[in-house]
Amino acid sequence: MSTPIVSLREITAETVRVICELEPHEAQSGFVAPNAVSIAQAHFNLAAVFRAIYADEEPVGFIMWRPEDDGASCFLWRFMIDRRHQGKGYGRDAIGLWLEGLPQQGYKLATLSYVPGNGGPHAFYLAQGFRDTGETHANGERVMELAL
């Protein structure tokens, strides 16, 4: 069997329910908001962009980003791969696609913040080339960045 091709696709009236049903493992629930909450929040932040992550024709995850105030940095606001589809390289491919598209939108820097903890995404992001800035948000989230 060939390796599935990962793509980022717009969510439609037909697909929104399936995307809202994608979930991480229960032990990972503190690391990312439910997709339904993210999609609701995006409707109050008109600069936010959200996409479903597909592996071939199968919905496997969710990604959402927004510009930082400086206009040159893009903040990875939400990112998850459904628990049944983790560990197959889809997260790496999806981040790669997202990063690849940023320079042509004028971004110079990709940023994110993560909740520290066992089983959290820190090591995953390091492996994708992000570095710790040393900054911690008031809510305890740690900041990482990647120059594009």
Ligand SMILES: CC(C)(COP(=O)(O)OP(=O)(O)OC[C@H]1O[C@@H](n2cnc3c(N)ncnc32)[C@H](O)[C@@H]1OP(=O)(O)O)[C@@H](O)C(=O)NCCC(=O)NCCS
């Ligand atoms: C983090 C997450 C998106 C990774 O997605 P994934 O599809 O399982 O990751 P991949 O299969 O693409 O893994 C790519 C590499 O990262 C490693 N990796 C994945 N998750 C990891 C973790 N939590 N800790 C350490 N390494 C991890 C894999 O072993 C793999 O390594 P390799 O290249 O040496 O084989 C996924 O675990 C997830 O949705 N977590 C819960 C939600 C979350 O934490 N989101 C981030 C919010 S800031």
